[in-house]
Amino acid sequence: MGMKRLGILLSGRGSNFEAIADNVAKGAIPAEIAVVISNNPHAAGLEKARHRGLPAVCIPSKGMEREVYDRLVVAELQRRQVDLVCLAGFMRLLSAYFIQQFRDRILNIHPALLPAFPGLEAQRQALEHGVKITGCSVHFVDEYLDAGPILVQAAVEVRDDDTVDTLSARILAQEHRIYTEAVNLVLSERFRIEGRRVIRT
């Protein structure tokens, strides 16, 4: 049995991708990165993947119907024999078709303690709501926005002098840590899903 193969989907900067790639390179994640795919031709993460010598593919989503687009992405993931899909700042909802092709094999990272503050600018939402604790979540992806069973969360304190930028930076450090933890949990297969709960076994 060979190494498990990761497919990374991103739309922007790609720092979560880099954290995963660093840990793969160090042997801290027992897998290989089979492909990095972006819907955004200008994503910095794509260039970062190429610099690391990883297969980096742009599949532009602009103007495309959701499922038509997802069929292209799924075909690329299957062609690369991807076992586990990691959304890393991939700012698109997935179609039912995509979910069905990779049932319980798609992870997402979100910069809030779900189910609080789904959607865009979660860090700003948390700051403006006045919560004292926020954080980040890695969860399985289903058809809904930032939903699906939660694998790992980390809490981050909101400070009185925080701005969106300072808060986002502290959350991001935790994102980079828990994404690897969640990937390793899934790769280990030492869990089961009971309803919405992910139970370690």
Ligand code: GAR
């Ligand atoms: C991360 O903060 C991630 O949690 C967030 O986008 C950022 C991507 O940064 N994702 C979402 O908001 C998903 N709803 P990165 O490109 O540097 O990893």
